[in-house]
Amino acid sequence: MMKFELGLEKPDPRRALYSALTIAIAYVLGGMVPLIPYMLIPRATDAVLASGAVTLVALLIFGYAKGYFTGNKPVKSALQTACIGAIASAAAFGMAKAVA
Numbered sequence: 001m002m003k004f005e006l007g008l009e010k011p012d013p014r015r016a017l018y019s020a021l022t023i024a025i026a027y028v029l030g031g032m033v034p035l036i037p038y039m040l041i042p043r044a045t046d047a048v049l050a051s052g053a054v055t056l057v058a059l060l061i062f063g064y065a066k067g068y069f070t071g072n073k074p075v076k077s078a079l080q081t082a083c084i085g086a087i088a089s090a091a092a093f094g095m096a097k098a099v100a
Contacts (some may be wrong), residue, residue: 033058052089059085 011019035049059082067077 030058055089056082057084 034055038047040045063078063081064074067074
């Protein structure tokens with residue numbers, strides 16, 4: 001199915017550790033993006049706005065790169081990625097507000 005339907009090759013088991021480390025490092029670095037404003041801005045209200053702006057810009061950049069490298073329309077991909085990220089963020093914020 002991977003080869004015929006998706007055009008993917010079977011992964012090389014010898015690369016499993018390398019792939020896992022790559023994913024882990026990318027996850028940590030990506031998770032740091034919204035946290036950096038909190039480390040640099042002393043007022044939490046200002047840091048929240050800066051975090052949202054920095055995260056939105058990062059989503060636009062990553063979405064554009066995804067579209068560019070996958071052969072899709074980069075601008076459309078950037079906007080889709082940013083919109084999905086904004087919706088996910090709003091849902092998480094709303095759930096936290098409901099619980100708190």
